[in-house]
Amino acid sequence: MKIDDMKICFPTFWSQDSGIDYGAKELRLGDILPSVGESTFAWFESREPVSVGETVRVMWCPPVADLNGWDEQPSEIAESYLVEAIVLNAAPVAETVHMAHYGQCRYELQVLSCERLLSVLRKFQEDSKSDHVPVLPDNLRAWEELSWCGSAVIQEFTYLTANTGFEASMQLILEVSSEEIIVLFSWHSDPGDVYCQLCRTSLAAYERLIIARALGEAQPLYDSQPAYLASGPSV
DSSP states (O other), X not given: OOGGGOEEBOOSEEOOOSSOOTTSSOXXXXXXXXXXXXEEEEEEETTSOOOTTOEEEEXXXXXXXXXXXXXXXGGGGTTOEEEEEEEEEEEEOOTTTOGGGTTEEEEEEEEEEEEEXXXXXXXXXXXXXXXXXXXXXXXXXXXXXXXXXXEEEETTEEEEEEEETTSOEEEEEEEEOSSOEEEEEEEEEETTEEEEEEEEEEOOHHHHHHHHHHHHHOEEOOOSSOOOEESSOOO
């Protein structure tokens, strides 16, 4: 898995048209994960660079984080997966169908592989570098002009999310130590662009100061809902 190939897509949400009762008090992770060899559906904003026939890497999150974001259920970062899939077809959503879906498109995906996100991050070698730096230069200003930020520690990783007053939203997954801050995951969205990628980038000193400041100001994030995921298939 090459670092420079790790641009990924982050769907608006995944389809729940599978016959599973998502309102149940407990869901089996094995029942709701995309299954290798089968097809599933995900919704993307029209500006996401997804094309029929291509192979894409797509982030899958459990239901609460899928609909509300990791900031609402940060523990679900540990239960999120990186899905590799072929895009089979696309169906634009008409405004009359559902106003909330306007400007989005539902894609059918043939699942090739499904691997836990944190396992992918741990595979990155210490000396690996990404050709694309996710924080600088374009997004440094955004991290200096925050209107809100929050953070949570998920196993050995630190999750940092933030908003700005000019409609930019950012998310990072970091390795944080006294010596350095390493970016492993970066997501950025603003009115003109959206991108999401995995990498391994050790921040320069002045970048580190800006991100460390955000971490120091960040509101602690906690799960908004009780634990409902169980491992293994349903009985």
